[in-house]
Amino acid sequence: MKPLLEVRNVTKRFGGLIAVNDVSFDVRKGEILSVIGPNGAGKSTLFKLISSFLKTSNGLVLFRGEIISNLAPHTVARRGVVRTFQETTIFKSMTVRENIIVSHHLQSKASLLGFFLGSRKARADEKRFGESADRIIGLLGLENIANELASNLPQGHLRVLGMAIGLATDPAIILLDEPFAGLNHDETMRLVTLVQRLRDEREVTVLLVEHDIPAVMKISNRIVVLNFGQKIAEGTPQEIQNNPGVIEAYLGSEDMAVGI
Numbered sequence: 001m002k003p004l005l006e007v008r009n010v011t012k013r014f015g016g017l018i019a020v021n022d023v024s025f026d027v028r029k030g031e032i033l034s035v036i037g038p039n040g041a042g043k044s045t046l047f048k049l050i051s052s053f054l055k056t057s058n059g060l061v062l063f064r065g066e067i068i069s070n071l072a073p074h075t076v077a078r079r080g081v082v083r084t085f086q087e088t089t090i091f092k093s094m095t096v097r098e099n100i101i102v103s104h105h106l107q108s109k110a111s112l113l114g115f116f117l118g119s120r121k122a123r124a125d126e127k128r129f130g131e132s133a134d135r136i137i138g139l140l141g142l143e144n145i146a147n148e149l150a151s152n153l154p155q156g157h158l159r160v161l162g163m164a165i166g167l168a169t170d171p172a173i174i175l176l177d178e179p180f181a182g183l184n185h186d187e188t189m190r191l192v193t194l195v196q197r198l199r200d201e202r203e204v205t206v207l208l209v210e211h212d213i214p215a216v217m218k219i220s221n222r223i224v225v226l227n228f229g230q231k232i233a234e235g236t237p238q239e240i241q242n243n244p245g246v247i248e249a250y251l252g253s254e255d256m257a258v259g260i
């Protein structure tokens, strides 16, 4: 089967610095693939290249066989490659449910205009988006806080709301940028289970960048390891854990302390 996403010889230079150096890998439909690596390895840059927030210096990113690198980021998102956890997309003065409904509207400018004009189509959209929001709320177990203002939510719930907002755009693949950062152990484990449920029940493919190695080991089907911009390993969590090159790359880095 053709991969859902293909990263082909992608390079990014910032002046004389090569942040991402000739990186290639595939993301298969229905898998959770994590990108790890020591600080400054190029993980965030790679994510921005995939979501087209940055232009590649060389190489291509393909989604369903079509080139998406260097398109406008909103075009890439519309095709189904959605980056989440940018907290700026959460409206703090709205409730959880309202936030999820609004993000459905943001998919379509026409529907947003109709919403303000109160057209019949807009009312139909309203009903459809409300039902979809309730399905997402159910899937992510947000029922108890559906009517809570976003401004009152703790970090863990905000992360889940960020994911709910991403899901409202019906993505084929979601890019999670350090989803577990700042969460305690219980919050992390709850989110790990939720992301796995998304993959299993909604068939969403997940690509994530993360420093929390134990969580990555638990959640991932496969892992890609970067060091100094280059891919140094790719494999299952077990293969990565036993890879001497990976262990060496992490030697002396803080992440050693959390157990690779």
Ligand SMILES: Nc1ncnc2c1ncn2[C@@H]1O[C@H](COP(=O)(O)OP(=O)(O)OP(=O)(O)O)[C@@H](O)[C@H]1O
Residues within 6 Å of the ligand: 014, 017, 018, 019, 037, 038, 039, 040, 041, 042, 043, 044, 045, 046
């Ligand atoms: N806009 C930029 N201009 C110049 N250099 C940059 C820019 N963005 C990133 N870099 C450099 O590119 C390299 C890779 O950075 P990047 O943030 O992608 O690494 P990372 O693996 O995500 O690091 P961390 O784990 O610390 O977040 C670093 O040396 C960084 O200083």
